[in-house]
Structures are given as structure tokens and as C-alpha cells.
Amino acid sequence: MDSVGVAAAAPDARPGPAWQSKCPWGAPNTTSISCSLADVMSEQLAKELQLEEESAAFPEVVAVAEGPFITGENIDTSSDLMLAQMLQMEFDREYDAQLRREERKINGDSKVSISFENYRKVHPYDSDSSEDEVDWQDTRHDPYRADKPTTTPRRGFIGKGKDITTKHDEVVCGRKNTARMENFAPEFQVGDGIGMDLKLSNQVFNALKQHAYSEERRSARLHEKKEHSTAEKAVDPKTRLLLYKMVNAGMLETITGCISTGKESVVFHAYGGQSATEDKVIPPECAIKVFKTTLNEFKNRDKYIKDDYRFKDRFSKLNPRKIIRMWAEKEMHNLTRMQNAGIPCPQVVILKKHVLVMSFIGKDQVPAPKLKDVTLSSEDMKKAYYQTLNMMQQLYKECNLVHADLSEYNMLWHDGKVWLIDVSQSVEPTHPHGLEFLFRDCRNVSQFFQKGGVAEALNERELFNAVSGLNITADNEVDFQAEIEALEKINEDHVQNHGKKLSTFSSDGDPPIYDE
Template sequence: MDQVEIIANSTENSAGVAKQDCGKKCPWGSTSYVSVPCSLTDVMSEELAKELQKEEEITAFQNVVVVDEMPFVTGDNIDTSSDMVLAQMLQMEYDREFDAQLKREEKKFNGDSKVTVSFENYRKLQPFDSDSSEDEVDWQDTRHDPYKADKPSATPKKGFTGKGKDITTKHDEVVCGRKNTARMENFAPEFQVGDGLGMDLKLSNHVFNALKQYSYNEQRRSARLHEKKEHSTAEKAVDPKTRLLLYKMVNAGILESVTGCISEGKESVVFYAKGGKMEDKVVPEECAIKVFKTTLNEFKNRDKYIKDDYRFKERFSKLNPRKVIRMWAEKEMHNLTRMQQAGILCPEVVILKKHVLVMSFIGKDQVPAPKLKDVKLSREDMKQAYYQVLYMMQQLYHECNLVHADLSEYNLLWHDGKVWLIDVSQSVEPTHPYGLQFLFRDCTNVSQFFQKSGVMETLNERELFNAVSNLNITADNEVDFIAEIETLQKVNEDHTQLHGKKTAEFHSDSGDPPIIDE
């Protein structure tokens, strides 16, 4: 009985310590203890022991958030006959206790410091602790990837492992390969590298450097194409310099407005515009703006028509390819002026600025005149059109001293019951080294078109050539005919070299309108 009393008294003292007053008191004062009597049954109670342990923890760590323990799973709601289930339950219980202890140690380590250290990485992660939804799939998660059975292993840390036996550096094949894969994200957005889903991709330095160089070359090529498109007149768009020229014409009152595109060819783009006024010339109400393309890819044989022309021969050798475009526009302006003075139906030149040529519009109410290949004419009208073209070719050869060099149903318009001639930028004189060959080609195109159109009076290409040039070549077949043409061209070329200077001086006073180059 004495032993029981001694145990009871010691238990009372322990409980009194647990129930001490936690209020703020002087740290140097004496601590008073309140003794709470209890029975032997309470002393042996497990619940009392847990309560006393919680009170001690609260007293020692007042600001620590106590992790609520989940009720231990018993056999009432789960089958505990399996040893694996029991082991999992015990492991989960141990992990919860470990996490609670870790929280207390973290609080004790940080104290009241403003800079804290987290022990979160040391926690025991449980399946029920995951906050992510089951529906969400991480792009790096390859656990369910059918193409890879195992999840890629983590990148090993650099430095020594074990007892210095194994060394992993930045030159490791696996580490370097994965690093190269990550660096592919710095490539240009246009360079498709994939998102890495389901792939533990490791690129060698050789492959990565090759891909990097290819990406760099693609960026440069794209930049060149963009710059070329911005600084060139191609397709149905104009470059900033051409737009500036058009704006200046509108601001000067030469043009009232510029609207849509009429047509597009291999050498130029034609726009519709409403005419304004000029001091020294009457501007038509409807105008056509011919913008010569500054790209040199579509019409690469342009120099054949201009470098041997005595009017531009000396200037052609001193110009770069882009300035040749301006000379090409100037050439068409001079040719149109000659044709207009001879009475040939063609567009009237209004003004020329660099590579932009403003002419009168062939059509009415913004509707361009149709090409001869598109218009449907009666047999009599087609016959009259043929004779008009024949007379026009004779005028062009004898009165204008020109050969169209690209005459076909595509460059002949039907307007007001008459044939109009357009597109003469490539026209040359008969003394050109290829002038007679160009004339024979024009005669071939015209003869074939009108023969297909049903005009019975159409001459063949050799007869039409003699009717236009009055050379009266008497060859029976086309091969001998072309051979005699080449012989005549050789004679004309020698004659031009001897008397080219006098001929150039004679044609310098042809009355061509001046070029306005701003």
C-alpha cells in the first residue's frame, strides 16, 4: 500500500507540471505548480498519456501547427489479414509522425528569423498528399508512355559519388545529351523541335551543332526573303519606295487617287488611278500606272533587248541591275512617244518617275479593254482587226523604226471597235542585232492567231514578214528563210557600228518627253 501511494504522489507531481500556468510571467520568478489529484486508473490510462504528451508539445512549441493525425485504420473498415496491408498502414503512420517531428524541427531551427529554411524536401510523400488532379497529365510524366517502359532516370549530380570511384562531370554523355535537348528551346519559333513528350531525348554535340547551324541558316534565309519582299515590287504589292513615289504624285495633284490592280505580267504590275492636273499637260480622267518590278528573277533575259540598243548601250554598261529597271521604263516611254507621233493607237504617256510610268487608261469606267485573245468578235470584225494589226506593224516598222519584239494577242487590246497596241518596253529598232529575228517571231504569232480565228485572208509568217519589212526574201522553206534573216542582221550590225554615232545623233532630237526623276 505504501508503494501505491508513492506512485500516486509521483504521478500527481508529473501532472502538475503538465498543467502549469502558460501565461506570461517573469522569467526570473518562481514557478508555481498546481497539483491535480488523480486515481490509479487515470495513471495507467493510455489516453491520459497522449493528452499529457500533446500538452508538453504545445508548451514547448506554441506556434507550431500540429499535424492532425488521421485515425488509425482498424479491422472494422479494412481487411488486415494481409501482412502487406498491415505493413503499409504502419509505414503511413510512421511517415505522419516523421512529418510532424520535421515540422517541429523546422520551427525550432528557424526561430524568429526573417529568413527561413524549409524542410519540405525531407517530407515523406504519400499518395493522398498529392494536390494535383488525376485528369491533369504532366508533359514530363512518362510513366504511362507506351514507347518507353521505364521513366527516365533523374540527371545524376556532378562531382564524386561513392568513395571517389565514380565521377560524373558536365562532359558525361547522358548529362550533356539531355542538356543539349533542353537548349533546343532557344531555337527560332519556326524551327519545330517537339515538346519532348514521351521521349528521353539525348542529343550529341555533333547533332546539336548541326541543328543549331541549320536553325541559324533558316533564320538568315527567312530574313533575306522578308527584306527582299519589303524592298522589291513583286506580285501585286509595291515596296515602300514605290509607295512614296505614288504618294508624291497624289500630293502634287497629278493623280487624284490610286485604286486596285488591273493586271500583272512578268515585268510589271498595272494599277488604276484617277487623273488630276498638271500645268504643262492635260491629264486624262482615267490613268494606268505601270510599276516595273524591281525583282530580277522573272524576266532574266531583259538585257538582251536593251544592251545592244544604241540609245542605251553606253549607259547600260555603267549601271547596276536595279538601275536597269529605270532604263527599261524609260525605254517604254520613248517607244510610246514615237508610236503616238506616228498615229498608232497606244496609251498616252503622262509622266515617268524612276520605274513608275503613268499612262492613259485604255478602257472605260474602271473596266479595262479586253485582250484580243479574250474578246469574241464576228468574222467580219476579226477580219478588220487583222488588217488593222497588219497596218500597225507596217507603221511601227517604217514610221517609228521599231519592232515590237513581243507582239501577240496578249498585247493587243480591243477598244471602241479598234485594235490598240500596248507593252512596248522591249521594242527595238530593226538595226538591232536580233531585230529581224524578233520581227519574224512577231509575224509568226500574229499569223497563227488569226488563222486559228478563221480569217481566210491571213498571210503565213514568211509572207507577213515580207509585207511588213519589204525585204522580199525568196526562200522556199523556213530554215533558209531564217538563215537569210541572220545574214541581213549581220550586215545591219556592221552598218550600225560604222554609222551608229550619226544615227544616235539623228534620233536624239525625236521630241521624247523629259524624264522626271526625283
């Protein structure tokens, strides 16, 4: 007899061995419940059985989710939606747990910790988070930011009795000074003094404050100089725009580079193009003189402008850019006078604000050497001296000008003759300091040619009389300069009284010099 038949025949017999109870061919112990076909096909019964199975499988989840998911009003919720929500919740829990493990692993015992709170999946029914954990998004106080020092009331003290603390307390003042450092410029790095409970004395704070202000002003000056001034061998954006316009208009073909720098200007070499008008010819090679728009290197420019009647009414010391434009305009007018008189000098092409385009003295981008840099023979040196003397006389009598900065540095040697340059500071003899400038020019020229071996070179007093036509007799230089100052005073009084630019200097037969 087989085991199945025995189990069916004797259900009340004693249980057999363990291997018989686990036998797959054994009869099941549970008895089947008989029901009708209508009950089996009932949808309500199927839902109840499904809910019983889910309650048996996930007892804790159903208890928590009973409120939001299964209620009397929400009894028709589909099982697929509930399953998806439960799976998502379980996934979120595992994800948050993984983030917490990563936090503990990274932070360790460090005093400064990081948080992945922004990346967690927060749910209203998730209660696994511990009570000591803080959501930094929900807190108004930053735990890593130190509190600012409390303010002292108007009465000037806090506390009572022995615990009284006045506003002059060393610790309180030190913390207040540390907090005040936050008002410094952003470029001045002060660090986290409040967090370190740093206490600065008044002396240290005042020194730091003064240093911060000095650095801020220095930064502003550097920025202004970079943006608004013409630096050495460079141009500012406005000047660059002027040069671009000249090139685009065809006046200049190309700008090759810088050939000279000085205290007042920067000179560039360029190849000339074609003029818009037929009556004006642009030379093949041009020199572009860009006057520096900063007065740092040549601060006494106003000395040569404010007393010149041609620019006296337009002079404004408070506007540096206007001074620079008048300086460039003055050189253009002076060069035009010299060119009309036949004095060798650069030819003016055009003036645009503080950019003056002239003919280039030289050849193939190589500028003519200065008189101080060229080595001349005795004959050429003698020839250069007499030519310089003739130009000084023409400049004074025909052009009604005094160079005011004539020396071997402002004279070029080209094509066997001397050329005069840099006449922006030239003034008329009626200038209050015109004769002083002329005497200084005569001293420079006389000393240079005397050192160069020209025996016929006159001294400064003789050269002054020869150029100006005046007959000043003095035994020494001091008396000579005193007479020059007296003549300048007489001329200045005459100009103020009569309002005419008439030279009152008595010369040997020369007619009075009127303004052009």
C-alpha cells in the first residue's frame, strides 16, 4: 500500500517520520473550504482576498500607508498604483540610507562636516530619520557662522554690580573692530575674524582701515590710468579708435610701430595713403605723435599755455584732456608758422584731438638721428651751428616764436642739415617768460657747439643779443638775467595797459613785431 493511501485511510494515526511530512506526495493538512461558483466569481471577494494577502506580506507598510492610500472614501484605488508607490518609497528609503552612510564615511571625526540633505528624498510618511539630524534648509540660523557682537545700549553699559561691562571694554571693542572689517572693499581680504573670535585693538583697526582705503585709491588710479590715459609705447581705447578711423579712411595705409617716447608724447611710424581732397598731399612716410593724456610726467604744461594769449581764454587747468588737445593744437600752429617761414621742420598732415600726423623725418622706418647722437666732422659741425643760429633768428623775427626747449635733443640731422622738432611748448616773445626761455635755449645751443669744437660759437649772452636783436650789456650772467626780467616786466605792464601784443623791446633797426 502506498503512503498516499495510508494517509487518506488513517487520518487520526500518529504522525509518521519527518521525511514523510515533507514528502511532496503527501496529502495537505489544510482542508478546503467549499463555496459556490457565484462567490468565486465575485469581484468584491477577490479584492478582500488581495487585501488580506497584502496585509500579510507588508504589515508595517500598510499600517503607515493606510491613511493616505486606503480609506473608506478611497477604496477603489488600484493595486498597481499602490504597488508602485510602495516600491518608490522603499527605493527612497534605501537611497537616503546610502546618503547617510556616505556622510558618516566622509565626515568621520572632522569638526567641519558636509551634508547631502539637499539630495535626499523627503516624504511626509518617512520617519526613519533620527531626531538629532537637522535639515539646514529649514533653519534660519547658520551653525557655521559666528554671531556678531551684541550692540551696547545707549546708556553705555550692560550688567550690574561686578558684572558691569562698558562700551570701552577691551574685549567688546576688539570684537566690534573685527566686525567692522566686513565693511572694507571686496578686494581687501579680511578673512573670518568673527568666527575665530579675533579681537582687534583700535590702533590695529585704524591702521588696517587706512591701508584698505589706500589700496582702494591705488586700485582706482591704476584702473583709470589703464582705461583713460596713454601709457608708454601704448595707446588707450579712444586713441586706438582715432587711429583706426584714419586707416579706414585711407589717410594712412598701415601703422608699423613705435619709434620714440618722451615725457609728453609717443611717436609712431606709419605709411601714408591717399587724401580725400586733391589739394592735400600725404607724404609716403608719416610720423604719428600721440600726446599722453596724463600729466604725471609733464606737470608744468600750464606754464606754457595759460600765459599764451592765443590759448589764454580757453585754458582750463581742471580738465587735463582739454590741456592735452590745446597742447597738440599749439604744436600744429607753431609748425605751420615755421613751415611758412622756410624753417626745416615736419610738415603737418592732420590733427585729430590729441593725435598729430606729420611727415616723417627719416627713411625706410629709420628716424633721423638726433644731433647729440650723430658724429659730425668739423665742417659739418660748423655748418650745423650757423644753420641753427639762422633758424633761431628766423624763429624769433619771422615766426614770432621762441622754441623754449631748444637743445641737441630736439634737433635732427637729416640730408645734411638740421631739422627742428618738438615745438609744442614754443611761445611768443611777448610771453611773460619768453625772454627767459630764449636765454635758456641760447645757453643749451652755445654749450653744445662749444663742446663740439666750433671755435666761432658765441656764448649764451652774445647769442641772445644776436637772436633777439637786443643790446643788453652786462658784465656777468646775474645782471644779464636781471635786465631780461626787467624787460619782461615792462612788456607785461604794456600788454595789460594797452591790450596789444606789441613787442616793446628796442632792437637795432628791426621793426616792431605784431601778431600774425
